[in-house]
Amino acid sequence: xxxxxxxxxxxxxYSFVAACATTSDxxxxxxxxxxxxxxxxxxxxxxxxxxSTAIDAAAKAxxxxxxxxxxxxxxxxxxxxxxxxxxxxxxx
Amino acid sequence: MLAVILLSILTSGCQHLAFFPDLSENLAFQEDKPEKxxxxxxxxxxxxxxxxxxxxxxxxxxxxxxxxxxxxSDIARHFGLGYNxxxxxxxxxxPWTPKAGSRVLLPLQFILPDAPHKGIILNLANMRxxxxxxxxxxxxxxxxxGIGRQGWNTPMGLTTIVAKKANPSWVVPESIHQEHAEKxxxxxxxxxxxxxxxxxxxxxxxxxxxxxxxxxxxPYGIGMQVSHGCVQLYPEDIxxxxxxxxxxxxxxxxxxxxxxxxxxxxxxxxxxxPLQKWTLDKSLMKxxxxxxxxxxxxxxxxxxxxxxxDRIIQRSDGIPVPILAQSPDVAAISAxxxxxxxxxxxxxxxxxxxxxxxxxxILVASFDNEIEAQKLATMLNHQGPIIPARKIQKNNAYQxxxxxxxxxxxxxxxxKRIRMDFEIDVEPSKPRLISKN
Numbered sequence: 001x002x003x004x005x006x007x008x009x010x011x012x013x014y015s016f017v018a019a020c021a022t023t024s025d026x027x028x029x030x031x032x033x034x035x036x037x038x039x040x041x042x043x044x045x046x047x048x049x050x051x052s053t054a055i056d057a058a059a060k061a062x063x064x065x066x067x068x069x070x071x072x073x074x075x076x077x078x079x080x081x082x083x084x085x086x087x088x089x090x091x092x
Numbered sequence: 093m094l095a096v097i098l099l100s101i102l103t104s105g106c107q108h109l110a111f112f113p114d115l116s117e118n119l120a121f122q123e124d125k126p127e128k129x130x131x132x133x134x135x136x137x138x139x140x141x142x143x144x145x146x147x148x149x150x151x152x153x154x155x156x157x158x159x160x161x162x163x164x165s166d167i168a169r170h171f172g173l174g175y176n177x178x179x180x181x182x183x184x185x186x187p188w189t190p191k192a193g194s195r196v197l198l199p200l201q202f203i204l205p206d207a208p209h210k211g212i213i214l215n216l217a218n219m220r221x222x223x224x225x226x227x228x229x230x231x232x233x234x235x236x237x238g239i240g241r242q243g244w245n246t247p248m249g250l251t252t253i254v255a256k257k258a259n260p261s262w263v264v265p266e267s268i269h270q271e272h273a274e275k276x277x278x279x280x281x282x283x284x285x286x287x288x289x290x291x292x293x294x295x296x297x298x299x300x301x302x303x304x305x306x307x308x309x310x311p312y313g314i315g316m317q318v319s320h321g322c323v324q325l326y327p328e329d330i331x332x333x334x335x336x337x338x339x340x341x342x343x344x345x346x347x348x349x350x351x352x353x354x355x356x357x358x359x360x361x362x363x364x365x366p367l368q369k370w371t372l373d374k375s376l377m378k379x380x381x382x383x384x385x386x387x388x389x390x391x392x393x394x395x396x397x398x399x400x401x402d403r404i405i406q407r408s409d410g411i412p413v414p415i416l417a418q419s420p421d422v423a424a425i426s427a428x429x430x431x432x433x434x435x436x437x438x439x440x441x442x443x444x445x446x447x448x449x450x451x452x453x454i455l456v457a458s459f460d461n462e463i464e465a466q467k468l469a470t471m472l473n474h475q476g477p478i479i480p481a482r483k484i485q486k487n488n489a490y491q492x493x494x495x496x497x498x499x500x501x502x503x504x505x506x507x508k509r510i511r512m513d514f515e516i517d518v519e520p521s522k523p524r525l526i527s528k529n
Contacts, residue, residue, distance in 0.1 A: 078464065082514075086471045089513035090313025091241070092268055092290045092320065 131433035138172035138200055139329070143209075143230050149353040149360060149412060150232060151201040155429040158185075160192045162438065163470055165312045169326060170438040171198050174219050174236030174315020180365075180409045188467045197426055199411050202234055203351035203362045211342035212253075212305075214323060216246060217349035218364040218410050219315055221305075221323070225336055233336070235329040238314045240321035242368045247321065248345045251299035253337055259285035260295040265302070268320060275512050287477045292327050294334035298343055305343070306330060310476030311440070317367070328439070350381040350405070352388070353412065358419060359388065359396070362412040363405045378405060385415075442473040444480045445496055452503040453495030454518050456481065456510060465490035472510070479506055494518075 141150035156167060164187040168178040179187050181199040190196070202222075205215045209224040209232070216239055223233040240246040262283040272279050283289045292307020305323045307330035308314070314326050325333060347370060351362040361381075366374050382401070389396045395417040404413050404422075413422050420428075447453055456472065459465040465483040469492045472481035481494040494510070497503040503520035510518050 075461070075464070079467070082464075082467060082471065085514045086474075087313070087316055087318065089471075089475060090238070090310045090316055090318045092318075 130431065132431045134433050136171075136198075136200060136430060136432060139233055139235065139332075141232050141234070143232050147204075147355075149201065149203045149355040150234075153201050153411065153425055153429040154198040154432050155195050155426070156198060156432045156434055158190045158192055158194045158196060159434055162190060162192075162441075163188050163474070164190060164196065165474055166438040166441045167196055167198075168236075168315065169311060169440060170435060171200065172234075172236065172326075172329070173198065173200070174238070175312065176219055176315035177236060177410055178315075181411055183409075186463075188470045189463050197411075197429060198432070199409070201412050203353040203360060203412050204232065205346055205348050205351060207344050207346055207348075210344075212337070212344070214246075214343065214345045216248070216345065216347045216367055218362075219317075221325070221333075223333060223336065226338075226341075233333070235325050235333065236315050238308065238316055238318050238324035240319050241317040244320045245367075245369055246319070246323060246345060247300045247303060248347060249300075250342060250344045252343060253296045253305075253339050253341045254299050255297040256334060256337070256339060257295050257297070258334070259293060260289070260291045260306070261285060262289050262291045265320065277508075277512055292324075292330060294330045296334065296337060305333075308476065312474040312476070349377060349408070351412075352381075352384065358414045359385075359392075359394065359416050360412040361385075361401060361404050361415045362410060363408045364410050365408040381405075442478050442480075444473060444482055447482070447493065447496050451496030451498075452500055452520055452522065453493050453497065454503060454507050454510065454520055456492040456494050456514075456518055457516055458486075459490045459492070460488070462490045465492050468492045468514075471514075475509070475513075479509065 136152060136154050138151075143150065154171075156171075158167070164178045164182065164185060165175055167173075168175055175187070177199050178196065181197045185194050185196060202220065204222060205213050207213045210226075211224065213222045213224070214220075214237065215222070219237050219239055221235045221237050223235075225231060225233070264279045264281060264283060269279055285291075285293070287309055290309055291304070292309055295304045295306035297304055303321055303323075305325070307327045308324040310318075311326050314324060318324075347367065349364040349366045349370075351364075353360045353362075366377060370377070385396055385401065388394070396415055397417045397419065400413070400419075400421065401415055404415065407422070409422075411422060411425065413425060414420060457465070457468055459468075462483065462485075469481040469483045472479040472492070472494055479494050480496065481492055484491045484493055494506060495503070497506060497520070500520055507518045507520050510516055
Protein backbone atom coordinates (compact mmCIF):
# COMPACT_ATOMS: atom_id res chain seq x y z
CA UNK A 1 0.00 0.00 0.00
CA UNK A 2 2.80 2.33 0.96
CA UNK A 3 4.46 1.52 -2.26
CA UNK A 4 1.28 2.37 -4.15
CA UNK A 5 0.91 5.73 -2.33
CA UNK A 6 4.54 6.52 -3.02
CA UNK A 7 4.20 5.80 -6.71
CA UNK A 8 1.01 7.86 -6.92
CA UNK A 9 2.72 10.83 -5.31
CA UNK A 10 5.58 10.63 -7.80
CA UNK A 11 3.13 10.42 -10.69
CA UNK A 12 1.13 13.38 -9.36
CA UNK A 13 4.26 15.48 -8.92
CA TYR A 14 5.38 14.61 -12.45
CA SER A 15 2.02 15.39 -13.86
CA PHE A 16 2.07 18.83 -12.21
CA VAL A 17 5.51 19.57 -13.59
CA ALA A 18 4.60 18.27 -17.02
CA ALA A 19 1.25 20.10 -16.97
CA CYS A 20 2.87 23.44 -16.21
CA ALA A 21 5.21 23.12 -19.22
CA THR A 22 2.42 21.98 -21.59
CA THR A 23 0.08 24.82 -20.74
CA SER A 24 2.68 27.45 -21.56
CA ASP A 25 3.59 25.81 -24.83
CA UNK A 26 -0.01 25.35 -25.76
CA UNK A 27 -0.77 28.97 -25.05
CA UNK A 28 2.17 30.01 -27.17
CA UNK A 29 1.17 27.62 -29.86
CA UNK A 30 -2.43 28.77 -29.65
CA UNK A 31 -1.26 32.33 -30.09
CA UNK A 32 0.77 31.36 -33.16
CA UNK A 33 -2.14 29.39 -34.56
CA UNK A 34 -4.42 32.35 -33.99
CA UNK A 35 -1.94 34.61 -35.78
CA UNK A 36 -1.59 32.17 -38.65
CA UNK A 37 -5.33 31.80 -38.88
CA UNK A 38 -5.64 35.58 -39.21
CA UNK A 39 -2.95 35.56 -41.93
CA UNK A 40 -4.67 32.72 -43.76
CA UNK A 41 -8.01 34.51 -43.56
CA UNK A 42 -6.36 37.66 -44.86
CA UNK A 43 -4.58 35.75 -47.64
CA UNK A 44 -7.82 34.03 -48.49
CA UNK A 45 -9.61 37.37 -48.66
CA UNK A 46 -6.78 38.79 -50.79
CA UNK A 47 -6.94 35.81 -53.10
CA UNK A 48 -10.70 36.11 -53.44
CA UNK A 49 -10.32 39.81 -54.15
CA UNK A 50 -7.56 39.12 -56.71
CA UNK A 51 -9.69 36.44 -58.31
CA SER A 52 -12.62 38.83 -58.52
CA THR A 53 -10.35 41.50 -60.05
CA ALA A 54 -8.99 38.95 -62.50
CA ILE A 55 -12.50 37.91 -63.51
CA ASP A 56 -13.47 41.56 -63.98
CA ALA A 57 -10.33 42.15 -66.04
CA ALA A 58 -11.00 39.07 -68.14
CA ALA A 59 -14.57 40.21 -68.75
CA LYS A 60 -13.36 43.68 -69.73
CA ALA A 61 -10.69 42.18 -72.00
CA UNK A 62 -13.28 39.94 -73.61
CA UNK A 63 -15.58 42.88 -74.11
CA UNK A 64 -12.72 44.96 -75.55
CA UNK A 65 -11.75 42.11 -77.89
CA UNK A 66 -15.35 41.77 -79.04
CA UNK A 67 -15.54 45.53 -79.66
CA UNK A 68 -12.21 45.47 -81.52
CA UNK A 69 -13.41 42.52 -83.63
CA UNK A 70 -16.66 44.33 -84.39
CA UNK A 71 -14.70 47.46 -85.36
CA UNK A 72 -12.32 45.40 -87.51
CA UNK A 73 -15.25 43.67 -89.17
CA UNK A 74 -16.99 46.99 -89.84
CA UNK A 75 -13.74 48.44 -91.14
CA UNK A 76 -13.24 45.38 -93.36
CA UNK A 77 -16.80 45.71 -94.65
CA UNK A 78 -16.25 49.40 -95.32
CA UNK A 79 -13.00 48.55 -97.09
CA UNK A 80 -14.63 45.89 -99.24
CA UNK A 81 -17.45 48.29 -100.06
CA UNK A 82 -14.94 50.94 -101.10
CA UNK A 83 -13.02 48.39 -103.20
CA UNK A 84 -16.23 47.46 -104.99
CA UNK A 85 -17.01 51.13 -105.60
CA UNK A 86 -13.54 51.67 -107.03
CA UNK A 87 -13.98 48.71 -109.36
CA UNK A 88 -17.36 50.07 -110.40
CA UNK A 89 -15.77 53.45 -111.08
CA UNK A 90 -13.34 51.77 -113.49
CA UNK A 91 -16.21 50.52 -115.66
CA UNK A 92 -17.16 52.39 -118.83
CA MET B 93 -6.17 26.61 -47.76
CA LEU B 94 -2.59 26.12 -48.94
CA ALA B 95 -3.86 26.13 -52.48
CA VAL B 96 -5.54 29.51 -51.90
CA ILE B 97 -2.30 30.97 -50.52
CA LEU B 98 -0.36 29.56 -53.46
CA LEU B 99 -2.92 30.95 -55.92
CA SER B 100 -2.72 34.32 -54.21
CA ILE B 101 1.06 34.35 -54.46
CA LEU B 102 1.01 33.23 -58.06
CA THR B 103 -1.67 35.65 -59.21
CA SER B 104 -0.09 38.60 -57.49
CA GLY B 105 3.32 37.44 -58.67
CA CYS B 106 2.21 37.64 -62.32
CA GLN B 107 1.74 41.34 -61.92
CA HIS B 108 5.14 42.02 -60.51
CA LEU B 109 7.55 39.39 -61.65
CA ALA B 110 9.03 39.51 -65.10
CA PHE B 111 8.71 35.83 -65.93
CA PHE B 112 8.32 36.68 -69.61
CA PRO B 113 10.28 39.37 -71.43
CA ASP B 114 8.18 42.16 -72.94
CA LEU B 115 8.25 41.46 -76.67
CA SER B 116 5.96 44.26 -77.74
CA GLU B 117 8.80 46.66 -78.38
CA ASN B 118 10.68 44.14 -80.49
CA LEU B 119 7.55 43.31 -82.50
CA ALA B 120 6.87 46.98 -83.12
CA PHE B 121 10.45 47.37 -84.27
CA GLN B 122 10.06 44.49 -86.69
CA GLU B 123 6.81 45.85 -88.05
CA ASP B 124 7.89 49.42 -88.48
CA LYS B 125 11.38 48.80 -89.73
CA PRO B 126 11.33 46.12 -92.42
CA GLU B 127 14.43 44.15 -93.12
CA LYS B 128 16.86 46.14 -95.23
CA UNK B 129 17.56 44.50 -98.56
CA UNK B 130 20.07 46.18 -100.82
CA UNK B 131 18.87 46.70 -104.38
CA UNK B 132 20.62 44.45 -106.85
CA UNK B 133 19.60 46.28 -110.01
CA UNK B 134 17.86 49.39 -111.33
CA UNK B 135 15.68 47.89 -114.05
CA UNK B 136 14.24 44.60 -115.23
CA UNK B 137 12.56 43.33 -118.37
CA UNK B 138 8.82 43.70 -118.01
CA UNK B 139 7.24 43.47 -121.50
CA UNK B 140 9.62 42.16 -124.14
CA UNK B 141 11.40 38.82 -123.89
CA UNK B 142 13.70 36.77 -126.12
CA UNK B 143 12.54 33.23 -126.78
CA UNK B 144 14.81 30.32 -127.54
CA UNK B 145 13.52 27.14 -129.20
CA UNK B 146 11.02 25.36 -127.00
CA UNK B 147 11.16 27.95 -124.24
CA UNK B 148 7.82 28.23 -122.45
CA UNK B 149 8.63 30.48 -119.51
CA UNK B 150 10.05 34.00 -119.57
CA UNK B 151 10.97 36.72 -117.09
CA UNK B 152 12.16 36.93 -113.51
CA UNK B 153 10.49 37.36 -110.15
CA UNK B 154 11.54 40.68 -108.66
CA UNK B 155 10.78 42.86 -105.64
CA UNK B 156 10.79 46.55 -104.81
CA UNK B 157 10.28 48.46 -101.57
CA UNK B 158 7.48 51.02 -101.38
CA UNK B 159 7.96 54.69 -100.64
CA UNK B 160 5.62 57.11 -98.89
CA UNK B 161 2.37 57.54 -100.88
CA UNK B 162 3.01 54.64 -103.28
CA UNK B 163 0.11 52.33 -104.02
CA UNK B 164 0.27 48.82 -105.40
CA SER B 165 -1.55 50.16 -108.48
CA ASP B 166 1.25 52.66 -109.13
CA ILE B 167 3.89 49.96 -108.75
CA ALA B 168 1.89 47.54 -110.92
CA ARG B 169 1.60 50.04 -113.75
CA HIS B 170 5.27 51.01 -113.61
CA PHE B 171 6.36 47.38 -113.92
CA GLY B 172 3.79 46.29 -116.52
CA LEU B 173 1.56 44.37 -114.13
CA GLY B 174 -2.19 44.49 -113.57
CA TYR B 175 -3.97 45.11 -110.28
CA ASN B 176 -4.80 41.38 -110.10
CA UNK B 177 -1.15 40.35 -110.54
CA UNK B 178 0.23 42.55 -107.81
CA UNK B 179 -2.57 42.34 -105.24
CA UNK B 180 -2.79 38.52 -105.39
CA UNK B 181 0.99 38.12 -105.18
CA UNK B 182 1.12 40.41 -102.12
CA UNK B 183 -1.79 39.37 -99.90
CA UNK B 184 -0.18 40.90 -96.81
CA UNK B 185 0.05 44.41 -98.23
CA UNK B 186 -2.88 46.85 -98.25
CA PRO B 187 -3.07 47.86 -101.93
CA TRP B 188 -4.10 51.51 -101.50
CA THR B 189 -2.23 52.42 -98.35
CA PRO B 190 0.89 50.28 -98.03
CA LYS B 191 3.37 51.19 -95.33
CA ALA B 192 6.48 52.89 -96.66
CA GLY B 193 9.26 50.32 -96.89
CA SER B 194 6.97 47.36 -97.59
CA ARG B 195 8.64 44.78 -99.83
CA VAL B 196 6.41 44.22 -102.85
CA LEU B 197 6.84 41.06 -104.89
CA LEU B 198 6.67 41.67 -108.65
CA PRO B 199 5.42 38.51 -110.40
CA LEU B 200 7.29 39.22 -113.63
CA GLN B 201 7.86 35.60 -114.58
CA PHE B 202 5.29 34.22 -117.00
CA ILE B 203 4.50 30.77 -118.30
CA LEU B 204 3.38 31.08 -121.91
CA PRO B 205 -0.14 29.77 -122.52
CA ASP B 206 -0.49 26.43 -124.27
CA ALA B 207 -1.40 27.84 -127.70
CA PRO B 208 0.37 28.38 -131.04
CA HIS B 209 2.91 31.20 -130.83
CA LYS B 210 1.20 33.27 -133.50
CA GLY B 211 -0.24 36.76 -133.33
CA ILE B 212 -2.04 37.59 -130.09
CA ILE B 213 -2.88 35.05 -127.38
CA LEU B 214 -5.07 36.39 -124.59
CA ASN B 215 -5.40 34.28 -121.45
CA LEU B 216 -8.50 35.44 -119.60
CA ALA B 217 -7.57 33.48 -116.46
CA ASN B 218 -4.62 35.69 -115.60
CA MET B 219 -5.79 38.70 -117.66
CA ARG B 220 -2.61 38.71 -119.71
CA UNK B 221 -1.98 39.15 -123.40
CA UNK B 222 0.99 37.64 -125.27
CA UNK B 223 1.99 38.93 -128.65
CA UNK B 224 4.29 36.96 -130.95
CA UNK B 225 5.38 39.33 -133.73
CA UNK B 226 5.75 37.62 -137.11
CA UNK B 227 8.42 40.12 -138.08
CA UNK B 228 10.43 39.44 -134.87
CA UNK B 229 10.53 35.66 -134.46
CA UNK B 230 12.08 34.54 -131.21
CA UNK B 231 10.45 37.36 -129.28
CA UNK B 232 7.34 37.69 -127.20
CA UNK B 233 5.69 40.80 -125.80
CA UNK B 234 3.31 40.57 -122.88
CA UNK B 235 0.82 43.05 -121.38
CA UNK B 236 -1.73 42.96 -118.58
CA UNK B 237 -5.31 43.64 -119.67
CA GLY B 238 -8.75 44.49 -118.33
CA ILE B 239 -11.51 42.18 -119.57
CA GLY B 240 -15.27 41.75 -119.58
CA ARG B 241 -17.01 41.63 -116.24
CA GLN B 242 -19.18 38.77 -115.02
CA GLY B 243 -22.24 38.62 -117.26
CA TRP B 244 -20.38 40.53 -119.99
CA ASN B 245 -17.65 37.99 -120.57
CA THR B 246 -15.02 38.51 -123.22
CA PRO B 247 -15.74 35.97 -125.98
CA MET B 248 -13.33 33.08 -126.44
CA GLY B 249 -12.01 31.48 -129.61
CA LEU B 250 -9.94 32.35 -132.64
CA THR B 251 -10.50 35.59 -134.53
CA THR B 252 -8.46 38.26 -136.25
CA ILE B 253 -7.89 41.99 -136.11
CA VAL B 254 -10.18 43.41 -138.78
CA ALA B 255 -9.50 47.15 -138.41
CA LYS B 256 -7.27 49.62 -136.57
CA LYS B 257 -8.13 53.18 -135.59
CA ALA B 258 -6.10 55.86 -133.81
CA ASN B 259 -8.04 58.52 -131.88
CA PRO B 260 -11.25 56.53 -132.16
CA SER B 261 -14.66 57.93 -131.33
CA TRP B 262 -16.77 55.77 -129.11
CA VAL B 263 -20.21 54.94 -130.37
CA VAL B 264 -21.96 54.18 -127.11
CA PRO B 265 -23.76 50.79 -127.18
CA GLU B 266 -27.41 50.72 -126.14
CA SER B 267 -26.63 48.49 -123.13
CA ILE B 268 -24.24 51.10 -121.72
CA HIS B 269 -26.75 53.88 -122.38
CA GLN B 270 -29.25 51.95 -120.28
CA GLU B 271 -26.80 51.31 -117.45
CA HIS B 272 -25.89 54.97 -117.22
CA ALA B 273 -29.54 56.02 -117.43
CA GLU B 274 -30.28 53.79 -114.41
CA LYS B 275 -27.60 55.71 -112.48
CA UNK B 276 -29.18 59.01 -113.51
CA UNK B 277 -26.54 59.77 -116.11
CA UNK B 278 -27.02 60.40 -119.78
CA UNK B 279 -24.29 59.69 -122.30
CA UNK B 280 -24.09 61.18 -125.79
CA UNK B 281 -24.58 58.87 -128.77
CA UNK B 282 -20.92 59.30 -129.65
CA UNK B 283 -18.01 60.25 -127.38
CA UNK B 284 -15.29 62.02 -129.35
CA UNK B 285 -11.60 61.19 -128.90
CA UNK B 286 -10.17 62.83 -125.79
CA UNK B 287 -9.68 62.34 -122.06
CA UNK B 288 -13.30 61.30 -121.48
CA UNK B 289 -13.24 58.62 -124.15
CA UNK B 290 -12.99 55.18 -122.53
CA UNK B 291 -11.38 53.71 -125.66
CA UNK B 292 -8.27 55.81 -125.09
CA UNK B 293 -6.16 56.76 -128.09
CA UNK B 294 -6.08 53.47 -130.00
CA UNK B 295 -8.58 50.76 -130.90
CA UNK B 296 -8.37 47.54 -132.90
CA UNK B 297 -11.59 45.92 -134.00
CA UNK B 298 -11.81 42.13 -133.68
CA UNK B 299 -13.61 39.69 -135.97
CA UNK B 300 -16.01 39.03 -133.07
CA UNK B 301 -18.72 41.64 -133.82
CA UNK B 302 -18.70 44.68 -131.48
CA UNK B 303 -15.52 43.65 -129.63
CA UNK B 304 -12.33 45.70 -129.56
CA UNK B 305 -8.84 45.67 -128.14
CA UNK B 306 -8.33 49.26 -127.05
CA UNK B 307 -6.65 51.65 -124.63
CA UNK B 308 -8.43 53.25 -121.71
CA UNK B 309 -8.93 56.51 -119.86
CA UNK B 310 -9.18 54.50 -116.63
CA PRO B 311 -5.78 52.79 -116.53
CA TYR B 312 -6.08 51.56 -112.94
CA GLY B 313 -8.84 49.17 -114.02
CA ILE B 314 -6.24 47.05 -115.82
CA GLY B 315 -6.17 43.65 -114.15
CA MET B 316 -9.89 43.84 -113.35
CA GLN B 317 -13.05 42.55 -114.94
CA VAL B 318 -14.53 45.92 -115.79
CA SER B 319 -15.52 46.04 -119.47
CA HIS B 320 -18.55 44.96 -121.46
CA GLY B 321 -16.36 42.33 -123.11
CA CYS B 322 -13.73 44.48 -124.80
CA VAL B 323 -10.05 44.03 -123.96
CA GLN B 324 -8.32 47.08 -122.47
CA LEU B 325 -4.61 47.83 -122.14
CA TYR B 326 -2.67 50.55 -120.35
CA PRO B 327 -2.39 53.60 -122.69
CA GLU B 328 1.38 53.09 -122.98
CA ASP B 329 0.96 49.40 -123.87
CA ILE B 330 -1.80 49.79 -126.49
CA UNK B 331 0.37 52.41 -128.21
CA UNK B 332 3.16 49.84 -128.69
CA UNK B 333 0.84 46.99 -129.63
CA UNK B 334 -1.21 49.13 -132.00
CA UNK B 335 1.91 50.08 -133.93
CA UNK B 336 3.14 46.49 -134.16
CA UNK B 337 -0.13 44.64 -134.80
CA UNK B 338 -1.36 44.20 -138.34
CA UNK B 339 -4.85 43.87 -139.72
CA UNK B 340 -5.52 40.18 -140.38
CA UNK B 341 -3.34 39.08 -137.46
CA UNK B 342 -4.75 36.11 -135.53
CA UNK B 343 -6.14 36.70 -132.02
CA UNK B 344 -6.83 33.65 -129.87
CA UNK B 345 -8.73 34.16 -126.62
CA UNK B 346 -8.41 31.31 -124.13
CA UNK B 347 -9.01 30.54 -120.45
CA UNK B 348 -6.09 28.56 -118.98
CA UNK B 349 -5.82 28.98 -115.20
CA UNK B 350 -3.20 26.23 -114.80
CA UNK B 351 0.00 26.55 -116.79
CA UNK B 352 3.05 24.29 -116.76
CA UNK B 353 6.53 24.75 -118.18
CA UNK B 354 9.89 23.00 -118.27
CA UNK B 355 12.64 25.48 -117.62
CA UNK B 356 16.30 24.59 -117.02
CA UNK B 357 15.48 20.96 -116.19
CA UNK B 358 12.82 21.97 -113.71
CA UNK B 359 9.05 21.60 -113.99
CA UNK B 360 7.05 24.72 -113.04
CA UNK B 361 3.38 25.23 -112.28
CA UNK B 362 1.56 28.57 -112.35
CA UNK B 363 -1.95 28.54 -110.92
CA UNK B 364 -4.54 31.28 -111.29
CA UNK B 365 -8.05 31.36 -109.90
CA PRO B 366 -10.48 30.49 -112.72
CA LEU B 367 -12.83 33.34 -113.62
CA GLN B 368 -16.22 33.25 -111.93
CA LYS B 369 -17.83 31.90 -115.10
CA TRP B 370 -15.75 28.72 -114.74
CA THR B 371 -16.02 28.30 -110.96
CA LEU B 372 -18.11 25.15 -111.32
CA ASP B 373 -15.51 23.63 -113.64
CA LYS B 374 -12.65 24.20 -111.20
CA SER B 375 -12.48 20.63 -109.89
CA LEU B 376 -12.59 19.26 -113.45
CA MET B 377 -9.78 21.59 -114.51
CA LYS B 378 -7.76 20.56 -111.47
CA UNK B 379 -8.31 16.89 -112.32
CA UNK B 380 -7.10 17.48 -115.87
CA UNK B 381 -4.01 19.25 -114.56
CA UNK B 382 -3.16 16.42 -112.17
CA UNK B 383 -3.61 13.89 -114.98
CA UNK B 384 -1.27 15.92 -117.17
CA UNK B 385 1.30 16.13 -114.37
CA UNK B 386 1.11 12.35 -113.75
CA UNK B 387 1.79 11.78 -117.45
CA UNK B 388 4.78 14.15 -117.35
CA UNK B 389 6.06 12.47 -114.19
CA UNK B 390 5.87 9.01 -115.82
CA UNK B 391 7.26 10.09 -119.17
CA UNK B 392 10.21 12.04 -117.77
CA UNK B 393 10.69 9.73 -114.80
CA UNK B 394 10.64 12.59 -112.28
CA UNK B 395 9.15 12.83 -108.78
CA UNK B 396 6.57 15.57 -108.26
CA UNK B 397 5.85 17.07 -104.85
CA UNK B 398 2.07 16.56 -104.91
CA UNK B 399 1.42 18.37 -101.64
CA UNK B 400 3.16 21.38 -103.10
CA UNK B 401 1.00 21.15 -106.22
CA ASP B 402 -2.06 21.26 -103.95
CA ARG B 403 -0.73 24.30 -102.11
CA ILE B 404 0.03 26.12 -105.37
CA ILE B 405 -3.50 25.48 -106.64
CA GLN B 406 -4.96 26.59 -103.34
CA ARG B 407 -2.93 29.79 -103.39
CA SER B 408 -3.52 30.49 -107.10
CA ASP B 409 -1.29 33.55 -106.99
CA GLY B 410 -0.01 33.50 -110.57
CA ILE B 411 3.59 32.85 -109.52
CA PRO B 412 5.36 30.03 -111.37
CA VAL B 413 6.73 27.62 -108.75
CA PRO B 414 8.98 24.57 -109.31
CA ILE B 415 7.15 21.39 -108.36
CA LEU B 416 9.71 18.59 -108.54
CA ALA B 417 10.59 16.98 -105.21
CA GLN B 418 13.13 18.96 -103.13
CA SER B 419 12.63 22.11 -105.22
CA PRO B 420 12.40 25.54 -103.55
CA ASP B 421 9.00 26.73 -102.37
CA VAL B 422 7.33 30.09 -102.95
CA ALA B 423 8.88 31.56 -99.77
CA ALA B 424 12.35 30.81 -101.10
CA ILE B 425 11.40 32.23 -104.50
CA SER B 426 10.17 35.38 -102.82
CA ALA B 427 13.29 35.66 -100.68
CA UNK B 428 15.53 35.23 -103.73
CA UNK B 429 13.59 37.66 -105.95
CA UNK B 430 15.74 40.25 -107.71
CA UNK B 431 15.61 43.32 -105.50
CA UNK B 432 15.08 46.47 -107.56
CA UNK B 433 15.87 49.98 -106.47
CA UNK B 434 12.82 52.22 -106.30
CA UNK B 435 12.45 54.30 -109.48
CA UNK B 436 12.89 58.04 -109.09
CA UNK B 437 9.28 58.46 -110.21
CA UNK B 438 6.73 55.70 -110.78
CA UNK B 439 5.28 55.96 -114.27
CA UNK B 440 2.24 58.26 -114.34
CA UNK B 441 1.90 58.18 -110.55
CA UNK B 442 -0.83 60.73 -109.81
CA UNK B 443 0.42 64.07 -108.58
CA UNK B 444 -2.08 66.24 -106.73
CA UNK B 445 -1.82 69.99 -107.22
CA UNK B 446 -1.89 72.24 -104.19
CA UNK B 447 -5.29 73.56 -103.19
CA UNK B 448 -5.32 77.37 -103.19
CA UNK B 449 -7.83 79.80 -101.71
CA UNK B 450 -9.05 80.73 -105.17
CA UNK B 451 -9.91 77.14 -106.12
CA UNK B 452 -13.22 75.37 -106.00
CA UNK B 453 -13.17 72.12 -104.09
CA ILE B 454 -15.41 69.34 -102.76
CA LEU B 455 -15.58 68.01 -99.23
CA VAL B 456 -16.01 64.33 -100.11
CA ALA B 457 -16.11 62.65 -96.70
CA SER B 458 -14.92 62.81 -93.13
CA PHE B 459 -13.43 59.85 -91.27
CA ASP B 460 -12.30 59.03 -87.73
CA ASN B 461 -9.77 56.71 -89.27
CA GLU B 462 -6.80 58.22 -91.09
CA ILE B 463 -6.15 55.13 -93.22
CA GLU B 464 -9.71 55.07 -94.54
CA ALA B 465 -9.48 58.75 -95.45
CA GLN B 466 -6.15 58.14 -97.20
CA LYS B 467 -7.65 55.20 -99.07
CA LEU B 468 -10.58 57.20 -100.44
CA ALA B 469 -8.32 60.12 -101.41
CA THR B 470 -5.97 57.72 -103.20
CA MET B 471 -8.83 56.01 -105.02
CA LEU B 472 -10.04 59.40 -106.26
CA ASN B 473 -6.52 60.20 -107.45
CA HIS B 474 -6.56 56.99 -109.47
CA GLN B 475 -9.81 57.75 -111.29
CA GLY B 476 -9.83 58.28 -115.03
CA PRO B 477 -9.61 61.18 -115.60
CA ILE B 478 -7.95 61.91 -112.24
CA ILE B 479 -9.97 63.49 -109.42
CA PRO B 480 -7.30 65.29 -107.39
CA ALA B 481 -7.88 64.66 -103.70
CA ARG B 482 -6.03 64.70 -100.43
CA LYS B 483 -6.60 63.88 -96.78
CA ILE B 484 -6.62 66.79 -94.32
CA GLN B 485 -6.68 66.46 -90.55
CA LYS B 486 -9.26 68.64 -88.86
CA ASN B 487 -9.51 68.37 -85.08
CA ASN B 488 -9.90 64.65 -84.45
CA ALA B 489 -11.23 63.83 -87.91
CA TYR B 490 -9.70 63.32 -91.35
CA GLN B 491 -11.41 65.03 -94.24
CA UNK B 492 -11.06 64.01 -97.87
CA UNK B 493 -11.05 67.14 -100.01
CA UNK B 494 -11.18 66.92 -103.81
CA UNK B 495 -9.81 69.76 -105.88
CA UNK B 496 -8.52 72.13 -107.11
CA UNK B 497 -11.16 72.80 -109.75
CA UNK B 498 -11.02 75.73 -112.14
CA UNK B 499 -14.61 76.77 -111.65
CA UNK B 500 -17.96 75.80 -110.22
CA UNK B 501 -18.94 73.99 -113.42
CA UNK B 502 -15.95 71.68 -113.24
CA UNK B 503 -16.52 71.09 -109.52
CA UNK B 504 -20.17 70.22 -110.19
CA UNK B 505 -19.18 67.78 -112.94
CA UNK B 506 -16.73 66.00 -110.63
CA UNK B 507 -19.26 66.01 -107.76
CA LYS B 508 -21.64 64.17 -110.09
CA ARG B 509 -18.98 61.58 -110.90
CA ILE B 510 -18.33 61.02 -107.19
CA ARG B 511 -22.04 60.68 -106.48
CA MET B 512 -22.51 58.16 -109.28
CA ASP B 513 -19.45 56.00 -108.77
CA PHE B 514 -18.89 56.20 -105.00
CA GLU B 515 -22.49 56.85 -103.96
CA ILE B 516 -21.40 59.71 -101.72
CA ASP B 517 -23.68 62.72 -101.68
CA VAL B 518 -21.35 65.66 -102.26
CA GLU B 519 -21.68 69.28 -103.32
CA PRO B 520 -19.00 71.72 -104.48
CA SER B 521 -17.88 74.15 -101.82
CA LYS B 522 -15.76 77.24 -101.78
CA PRO B 523 -12.31 76.62 -100.35
CA ARG B 524 -12.62 79.33 -97.69
CA LEU B 525 -15.06 76.97 -95.94
CA ILE B 526 -12.35 74.39 -95.48
CA SER B 527 -9.64 74.81 -92.92
CA LYS B 528 -6.35 73.11 -93.69
CA ASN B 529 -5.75 72.26 -90.09
